[in-house]
Amino acid sequence: MNERSEAIILHALRHSDTSTIVHAYTRQRGHITFVINGGTSSRRSSRSSVRRLMTRPLSLVEVDYALSGKRELLHASDVRSLHSFETIDSSPERSAMALFLSELLYRTLRFPNGDEPLFDYLRSALLALDDPKTAMGNFHLVFLMRYIAALGLSPHTDSYSSGALFDMEEGSYVAARTPYATLLPTDESAALYALRSITFEDSTSVRFPSELKQRLIRSLIEYLRIHLGNFPPLQSLDVIYTLFA
Numbered sequence: 140m141n142e143r144s145e146a147i148i149l150h151a152l153r154h155s156d157t158s159t160i161v162h163a164y165t166r167q168r169g170h171i172t173f174v175i176n177g178g179t180s181s182r183r184s185s186r187s188s189v190r191r192l193m194t195r196p197l198s199l200v201e202v203d204y205a206l207s208g209k210r211e212l213l214h215a216s217d218v219r220s221l222h223s224f225e226t227i228d229s230s231p232e233r234s235a236m237a238l239f240l241s242e243l244l245y246r247t248l249r250f251p252n253g254d255e256p257l258f259d260y261l262r263s264a265l266l267a268l269d270d271p272k273t274a275m276g277n278f279h280l281v282f283l284m285r286y287i288a289a290l291g292l293s294p295h296t297d298s299y300s301s302g303a304l305f306d307m308e309e310g311s312y313v314a315a316r317t318p319y320a321t322l323l324p325t326d327e328s329a330a331l332y333a334l335r336s337i338t339f340e341d342s343t344s345v346r347f348p349s350e351l352k353q354r355l356i357r358s359l360i361e362y363l364r365i366h367l368g369n370f371p372p373l374q375s376l377d378v379i380y381t382l383f384a
Contacts, residue, residue: 147200160172167253169251242375281342284337
């Protein structure tokens with residue numbers, strides 16, 4: 140059975156001179172892995188343009204693929220671009236952010252079922268990243284906070300009060316330290332609470348010291364590890380520290 144879906148390219152690996160293995164997150168099927176022949180594009184797409192789509196992180200595409208029983212590796216017959224990124228490609232800061240997001244999503248988006256609200260959030264975030272009016276200073280923090288919420292892992296903030304500590308395993312605030320709990324320090328806990336209502340449009344409304352921002356992004360990634368399962372260290376994180384401290 141053939142199927143067509145919107146997709147976000149997460150990772151690609153050249154399989155041979157004529158084919159590429161691609162990991163993508165799709166609206167209908169969630170995470171899929173497919174192989175595409177570099178020469179099987181439609182008349183509107185040359186072989187080189189398909190290859191660019193496959194190797195460019197976070198390309199928004201429409202992909203046609205064949206479903207075949209329980210096979211994990213699907214065969215894609217065509218891939219078409221749904222959006223041409225301009226600002227991301229021309230801005231070193233936005234390109235670096237795109238590399239970080241693609242690595243993060245490749246490591247954490249392993250769900251085999253579709254989630255349309257999650258897909259829609261990711262699509263809107265990528266369009267915001269490509270919008271030259273979107274400020275970049277806190278983009279990674281806002282993205283992570285809203286990604287966590289889209290995954291259904293949103294921290295419970297009702298119990299927050301000044302001086303409360305965030306319990307990473309329980310996903311809620313506590314008034315005092317408890318044995319064996321993984322707690323964020325007071326300043327990170329307060330920053331996490333402040334992030335809950337910040338959007339991409341007003342991401343500069345709150346300013347965090349550079350050192351706090353670095354600790355906060357490490358903690359948000361660790362929160363994902365705790366609740367999704369372990370994944371390898373993100374190689375692009377050092378670049379984010381350097382550019383967005």
